[in-house]
Amino acid sequence: MTEPVTAQQVDPTIAERYWRDGFCFPLPGLSTAEAVSIRARMEAHEAECGGPLEDAKRHQAHLLFTWADDLARHPAILDAVEQIIGPDILCWVTNFFIKEPGDGGFVSWHQDATYWGLEPADSILTAWVALSDVPLESGPMRFLAGSHKTGQQAHADTFDADNLLSRGQEIAVEVDESRATDVVLRAGEFSLHHVLLTHGSRPNVSDDRRLGFAIRYIPTSARQTKLRDAAVLVRGEDRYGHFDLLPGPRADLDADAWASHADSSARMKAAVYSGVEDRKP
Numbered sequence: 001m002t003e004p005v006t007a008q009q010v011d012p013t014i015a016e017r018y019w020r021d022g023f024c025f026p027l028p029g030l031s032t033a034e035a036v037s038i039r040a041r042m043e044a045h046e047a048e049c050g051g052p053l054e055d056a057k058r059h060q061a062h063l064l065f066t067w068a069d070d071l072a073r074h075p076a077i078l079d080a081v082e083q084i085i086g087p088d089i090l091c092w093v094t095n096f097f098i099k100e101p102g103d104g105g106f107v108s109w110h111q112d113a114t115y116w117g118l119e120p121a122d123s124i125l126t127a128w129v130a131l132s133d134v135p136l137e138s139g140p141m142r143f144l145a146g147s148h149k150t151g152q153q154a155h156a157d158t159f160d161a162d163n164l165l166s167r168g169q170e171i172a173v174e175v176d177e178s179r180a181t182d183v184v185l186r187a188g189e190f191s192l193h194h195v196l197l198t199h200g201s202r203p204n205v206s207d208d209r210r211l212g213f214a215i216r217y218i219p220t221s222a223r224q225t226k227l228r229d230a231a232v233l234v235r236g237e238d239r240y241g242h243f244d245l246l247p248g249p250r251a252d253l254d255a256d257a258w259a260s261h262a263d264s265s266a267r268m269k270a271a272v273y274s275g276v277e278d279r280k281p
Contacts, residue, residue: 015083018125018192022148023199025183025191029076029129035188039131039211041067045252056261058096060268061213062232062248063261068094069248072215073234077127077190084192085123085219088236090243092118092229093216093268097128099139099204106139109175109200112216113152116195117226117271121152123219124195130185131211138210139202141191142180147198171198226271230264 017024030038045065046053061068071077072091081089099105118124134140153171175198183191193199204210218231220238230244238245246264249257 011080014080014192018084018194021143021145022197023143023145023181023183023191023193024080026185026189027076027080027191028188029074029080029190030071030188032188035131038067038071039187041065042131042211052100053096053098056265058098060094060261060264061096062091062094062215063246063264064249064257065252066249067252068213069232071129071213072232073248077129077215078235080190080192081125081127081217082235084125085217086236088220088238089234090218090220090222090231090238091215091234092218092231092243093264095214095216097210097212097214099201099210101204101207101209104203106203107141107199107201109144109171109198111153111171111196111198112193113195115272115274117224117229117274118195118218118222119225120222121196122194123222125217126193126195127190127215127217128183128193129190129213129215130187131213132209133187134183134185134210134212135206136182136184137204138206138208139204140185140210141183141193141199141201141212142177143183143193144175144179144198145181148194148196150196150198152196153198175200224271226274227267229267229271 011027014024014027042053057064062072072094078089097107112126113121113124128141185191220233220236220240220242223242228244230246232246232248246260251257
């Protein structure tokens with residue numbers, strides 16, 4: 001069994017690699033037992049509901065499930081994130097990216113920052129945690145090293161039914177896929193990537209589900225430029241007050257959890273879909 005990483009074991013080159021390439025992986029996070037347990041709890045809930053995790057529960061799951069909240073606060077992940085953005089850390093958004101075997105789901109080449117409204121860009125990153133093994137055939141993320149240094153690129157909205165992104169957004173410049181790095185991970189490992197990094201992924205042609213949990217972290221000094229936003233303080237203290245602070249769930253799917261989820265989801269959708277008249281259903 002793989003043991004979880006401790007603070008003393010955190011790779012001292014994380015920040016160097018992150019700022020050079022725009023990403024860093026594979027990083028040890030959860031133990032094998034932790035990853036198996038979280039997957040089992042998620043899939044037990046799916047079994048109770050009679051099908052795959054509904055779309056509403058795939059977004060902002062850390063506000064609904066205690067185990068997802070614990071994952072967003074995992075010390076091994078936060079120790080790595082702290083090397084990039086400092087000790088005072090907010091969790092802004094979480095997203096499950098689930099690809100069933102052979103379902104055609106993909107993620108177009110894009111930059112995360114395109115519609116988020118957060119700034120400054122250099123303070124925003126994503127930890128993508130593998131809850132299943134993510135071999136090449138499962139459709140892992142693909143990163144373009146150094147692309148975070150080119151600034152914000154123009155994007156076009158496609159609203160493709162198989163695209164896992166909110167607006168099906170796709171970068172409107174030619175991407176040299178021969179330069180792509182495939183982010184192959186074992187269950188429990190995670191990657192970090194910059195909000196301006198160009199990345200995407202192909203469909204899952206393996207025999208297993210590809211389960212990833214993306215955690216969007218920002219320092220407490222970051223700002224939302226589109227509206228008054230909300231987030232969860234997961235480490236340190238907030239001396240700025242730029243975001244309304246939401247509590248983590250006391251119990252899975254209780255009334256308070258659903259209220260926080262509804263509040264945060266409404267703000268997130270207002271920011272992400274700002275300027276879109278014909279929204280994706």
